[in-house]
Amino acid sequence: MKITGNAMMHQSLKNLVPMKKDKTEVENNNADPEMRRQLEELQRMVAEEQKYQKRLEADQIAKKIARGESVTHEERQQLQGVDSEKLAKAEQANMQRRALSAQLENATTKEQANAILLTGKASATKMIEKGEKEFGELLLAAIDKAEEDYRKQKKSSQHIIPIDGKLIKVSDPKPQSIDIRL
Template sequence: MKINGSPAYVKMVQGLIDHQKKAFEGTLKPNNRLFKNETPEQPPEIQQLRKLLEDSKRGVEKLAADQTAKKIARGETITEEERAKLRATDPEKLRKAEEANEKRASVSRRLARAKTKEEAAAILAGEKAMAFTIYDKGDQVLGELYLEAVGKAEVDYYQGKKSKPATLRDISDVKQERLFDIRL
């Protein structure tokens, strides 16, 4: 095969073809130079890219831990693997999430005992104000988890108070007029 073009292009394409042949034949040796840890001989651009990659990896792990903690605070079910991972990475966040879950259960019980919607709204306002105070003046993680928990309790309360939609059978029974009852 003849390759036409600039000498640099021809050399690159021939190198690529040789590389593919070696890979196909199984004689290609892995190039471990690319996978070594940071060494002084690496250019600063590669060191900077490695650092950015590690930072983004830590950011993804932190995001996953935050999502798991919020699930716990909302009272959602999580796997034992997620709980163990959060316990290993940030046990303090796990403790705070469980505390927020207890707060959610407490608020839900108080909302269930509320006699009027105004009383329920007052309970929710007080709990949200407490969560904002904790966030502003104390622990931001705990305040955020409390806010998640109170929000979930609020959603559950208002969804529980909504009337259930009528089923198809209920609608047909309501629309059907009976002139007389044949049952004896």
């Protein structure tokens, strides 16, 4: 039997095993009622811990989908089995991330980009306030990923070149023509 969960639960189950002499004795009606109650409580705790672990894994998979990261067919099926509604919300958040990324690509100034990001984050926060906490959190994860991608893309497209002993930022690494007159 594989035991997952926190260390305290793991240790409790390990300590319980040496106490019982025979499995049939515990299952027997003549077994100590207190011991049987403790065993049932520990089994309930293990079952709850397993459910919690599945929900955590489902949350991680949903966030990967919302951020546009690749997920395996098995991960998608696992999320579908645990919470099909969460899968739909993650896919919707991913679609909104793509739309936001397209808007950011079309932004011509930093101010426009910041306004787009701020609007997206505000709408995600409103979703959380309206009671759509799960979707709002997925949307925030998607927006954060779009912002990260935008910042990386902008940072990589800027180059610093020396001109007349000064370092100058150039957004386009391949200028069409440079006219330097001596």
